[in-house]
Amino acid sequence: MSISLPVDPVPNHTDPNNTASNGPAELTAETAADFHGEENLTRARASKPEEYDLVILSSFGGPEGQDDVIPFLRNVTAGRGIPDERLEEVATHYRANGGVSPINEQNRALLAALREALETRGPNLPITWANRNWEPYVKDVVQQAYNDGARKVLVLATSAYPGYSSCRQYREDYGIALEELGLTGKMQIDKVRQFWDAPGFIKSFVDGLVEGLREVKDGVAAAESAVAGNGRIRIMFCTHSVPTSAANEAGPRGVDYEGGSAYVEKHLQAARAVLAGVEAIDPALLEKVDWELVYQSRSGPPTMPWLEPDVNDALEALEGQVDGVVLVPLGFVSDHMEVKWDLDTEALDTCARLGFVATRTPTPGVHPDYVESLRTLIAERVASTAVSSDPAELEAQRETVCGSRGWFDACNPDCCLPARAKTPKPVIASYSGEDVREGARG
Ligand SMILES: CC1=C(CCC(=O)O)c2cc3nc(cc4[nH]c(cc5[nH]c(cc1n2)c(C)c5CCC(=O)O)c(CCC(=O)O)c4C)C(CCC(=O)O)=C3C
Numbered sequence: 001m002s003i004s005l006p007v008d009p010v011p012n013h014t015d016p017n018n019t020a021s022n023g024p025a026e027l028t029a030e031t032a033a034d035f036h037g038e039e040n041l042t043r044a045r046a047s048k049p050e051e052y053d054l055v056i057l058s059s060f061g062g063p064e065g066q067d068d069v070i071p072f073l074r075n076v077t078a079g080r081g082i083p084d085e086r087l088e089e090v091a092t093h094y095r096a097n098g099g100v101s102p103i104n105e106q107n108r109a110l111l112a113a114l115r116e117a118l119e120t121r122g123p124n125l126p127i128t129w130a131n132r133n134w135e136p137y138v139k140d141v142v143q144q145a146y147n148d149g150a151r152k153v154l155v156l157a158t159s160a161y162p163g164y165s166s167c168r169q170y171r172e173d174y175g176i177a178l179e180e181l182g183l184t185g186k187m188q189i190d191k192v193r194q195f196w197d198a199p200g201f202i203k204s205f206v207d208g209l210v211e212g213l214r215e216v217k218d219g220v221a222a223a224e225s226a227v228a229g230n231g232r233i234r235i236m237f238c239t240h241s242v243p244t245s246a247a248n249e250a251g252p253r254g255v256d257y258e259g260g261s262a263y264v265e266k267h268l269q270a271a272r273a274v275l276a277g278v279e280a281i282d283p284a285l286l287e288k289v290d291w292e293l294v295y296q297s298r299s300g301p302p303t304m305p306w307l308e309p310d311v312n313d314a315l316e317a318l319e320g321q322v323d324g325v326v327l328v329p330l331g332f333v334s335d336h337m338e339v340k341w342d343l344d345t346e347a348l349d350t351c352a353r354l355g356f357v358a359t360r361t362p363t364p365g366v367h368p369d370y371v372e373s374l375r376t377l378i379a380e381r382v383a384s385t386a387v388s389s390d391p392a393e394l395e396a397q398r399e400t401v402c403g404s405r406g407w408f409d410a411c412n413p414d415c416c417l418p419a420r421a422k423t424p425k426p427v428i429a430s431y432s433g434e435d436v437r438e439g440a441r442g
């Protein structure tokens, strides 16, 4: 399904100054496949189903009271060069909410929904929960699982897109835990692939955007003094900004990604799939509507380039041009602090100041279609429920709504590897076959 809306969001996201880490500059989409070894990529994409004995829902973690706020922020930022002022600023977001991040409650709800889905629709596997930055910590959960007899574990991370923070860092969390616990080689831990293209993930945003557009269109129609008076509405698909260097390192190297990086490309794919879903339900909702991809929650030193435009800057730039704005939190799976603060507090304030009728649509949360997609992603990896034992056949049967072949069950060695990493940290879910790209280079 294709859709033609007037805004072409791509030029905003290409960073001409940062091509070094994204493969040779002269590489085109055609030569990328050769350079890459398309056959090798395909083999790596889907893994052979296994007899897993445990699923671990893996997330970011967040503080549960005022005393936790600073220790939590220290965990998040250990060794990452985040300025103190930024930390103090972020601490106030948590303090204003009693020192509690909403993320843990949301993960408990998702855990319960997934447990029920696995019990009723299979595969019949226990599921538990672990976090990177707060209790229950990954390392403790892995040790406990081993003590309880688990030897093959499947990790499901609450993060949909490719990138260091959203994918590789989860793979490191488990690689490091295994190494520190002396369990490397004694316990196999694999990971469910990134799922921006899963039908239920997209459907949850489609439902939200249909509602959001109706609400804003009604609001614009009822408004006494519309700022632009043209009835136009802008959809802003919002995601977490990352350093442009991190965006450019996302995914396997040497591929000519749309928008300059796999991180941006997959967001653009998801945005178009959401719009196509809305069009299929009610095409009139997209009349007088444009869209763009914007970023939020930037941190790091000001001298370091991060993906732009920031949502608030993008809103300012729209002053007098539209009457309504719909913020779609496309980069997030639940209403955690980034959504509650950066969108519901800051960006909606900016909308009010500029006179836009505005709303923020829901995150996937425990939307039944989203939960079902996550269950399907687990089921296709588990021997008792997989539709085939042949990876090529499994790959061909994947459910994807973005026109790609989905992400990798096991990643290439350099996938999302930070260029600054002198020695790569231990990781799980790494493709251990021969990397044909080395041959292609040499
Ligand atoms: C891509 C991405 C996602 C989405 C994918 C995913 O979900 O995984 C995400 C999610 C989240 N980020 C979160 C919180 C924080 N992220 C920070 C810092 C950073 N995030 C980054 C990226 C991302 N972050 C980056 C490149 C940094 C710079 C430092 C570093 O490279 O690590 C900081 C430090 C202070 C600050 O600088 O803001 C905090 C407190 C929470 C919990 C919210 C809650 O408590 O409800 C969640 C779900």
Ligand SMILES: [Fe+2]
Residues within 6 Å of the ligand: 240
């Ligand atoms: Fe973050």
